Amino acid sequence: xxxxxxxxxxxxxxxxxxxxxxxxxxxxxxxxxxxxxxxxxxxxxxxxxxxxxxxxxxxxxxxxxxxxxxxxxxxxxxxxxxxxxxxxxxxxxxxxxxxxxxxxxxxxxxxxxxxxxxxxxxxxxxxxxxxxxxxxx
Amino acid sequence: xxxxxxxxxxxxxxxxxxxxxxxxxxxxxxxxxxxxxxxxxxxxxxxxxxxxxxxxxxxxxxxxxxxxxxxxxxxxxxxxxxxxxxxxxxxxxxxxxxxxxxxxxxxxxxxxxxxxxxxxxxxxxxxxxxxxxxxxx
DNA sequence: CTGTATCCTGCCGGATACTG
DNA sequence: CAGTATCCGGCAGGATACAG
Numbered sequence: 001x002x003x004x005x006x007x008x009x010x011x012x013x014x015x016x017x018x019x020x021x022x023x024x025x026x027x028x029x030x031x032x033x034x035x036x037x038x039x040x041x042x043x044x045x046x047x048x049x050x051x052x053x054x055x056x057x058x059x060x061x062x063x064x065x066x067x068x069x070x071x072x073x074x075x076x077x078x079x080x081x082x083x084x085x086x087x088x089x090x091x092x093x094x095x096x097x098x099x100x101x102x103x104x105x106x107x108x109x110x111x112x113x114x115x116x117x118x119x120x121x122x123x124x125x126x127x128x129x130x131x132x133x134x135x136x137x
Numbered sequence: 138x139x140x141x142x143x144x145x146x147x148x149x150x151x152x153x154x155x156x157x158x159x160x161x162x163x164x165x166x167x168x169x170x171x172x173x174x175x176x177x178x179x180x181x182x183x184x185x186x187x188x189x190x191x192x193x194x195x196x197x198x199x200x201x202x203x204x205x206x207x208x209x210x211x212x213x214x215x216x217x218x219x220x221x222x223x224x225x226x227x228x229x230x231x232x233x234x235x236x237x238x239x240x241x242x243x244x245x246x247x248x249x250x251x252x253x254x255x256x257x258x259x260x261x262x263x264x265x266x267x268x269x270x271x272x273x274x
Numbered sequence: 275c276t277g278t279a280t281c282c283t284g285c286c287g288g289a290t291a292c293t294g
Numbered sequence: 295c296a297g298t299a300t301c302c303g304g305c306a307g308g309a310t311a312c313a314g
Contacts, residue, residue: 013250015251017246018195023257024250031245034166034286050295051295051296058156058157062296062297063298064286064287073263074259076255077256082296089296097255101248104244108241111238112168113154113161116152119212120160122213123211171306171307187275198308200278201306201308227275227276227277276314279311279312281311282307283309284308285307288302289302290300290301293298293299
């Protein structure tokens with residue numbers, strides 16, 4: 001697909017993530033964001049409660065997990081079900097659309113994980129060629 | 138796949154993105170980051186020079202594009218070829234691994250773009266149920 | 275044209291404390 | 295347990311200038 005073809009098909013689509021103001025860019029950022037991608041993938045295997053999710057996604061703070069879940073719920077990817085019991089119990093799960101997105105995300109993650117040896121090799125070569133210019137330590 | 142199965146398979150893998158210190162998490166963030174995902178996808182169709190890329194990825198600054206390209210080059214996803222001419226000419230393209238990653242990203246992006254009507258509907262319903270609590274305007 | 279260097283600001287996101 | 299509320303430091307990232 002060349003540039004002309006891409007532009008033409010982009011013009012025919014209602015949503016183009018390459019355009020600055022398109023709302024799809026915001027959704028893509030929720031999905032691919034630092035915590036969004038891990039949260040969606042973690043929920044793909046099975047629904048979970050809040051603290052269970054915190055344990056699955058190592059390193060996420062309460063605040064960020066809460067924000068992430070709200071954004072994904074608002075976008076219709078996550079379903080939230082609160083039970084008015086005591087102690088309170090809230091279950092999070094993926095909507096059908098959320099599962100579709102998470103499936104693609106999972107494929108991407110597994111690809112990256114499986115190719116990490118290549119990535120680390122490339123980093124070594126890059127750093128070796130540029131001594132003393134540490135990038136992202 | 139249940140939780141136990143996931144944990145077991147994770148233990149058997151050398152790289153687990155769900156673990157806080159795993160280097161694969163950093164690479165995943167380069168790939169899925171705000172500019173990384175758009176840059177990789179933009180390069181998937183064809184290689185490009187610096188300013189051509191800036192035009193494709195609407196809204197990216199020189200600084201962020203430069204940083205993004207360096208990180209992706211270091212991870213072995215982007216190939217940089219400088220020609221010592223005057224004026225200088227530098228071509229960026231994807232490595233084979235970069236193309237694999239970009240292919241998955243493209244699938245994800247097209248899924249999100251195609252489902253934006255559902256997402257916008259979900260947002261409307263969410264905001265309607267919580268008047269006056271605007272989230273991420 | 276292809277970038278670095280520098281400055282500056284907003285907000286991301288962690289820590290902590292508190293509520294129901 | 296399941297979250298909000300608040301504070302605040304660091305850095306992401308934009309604007310600008312400048313170099314090769």
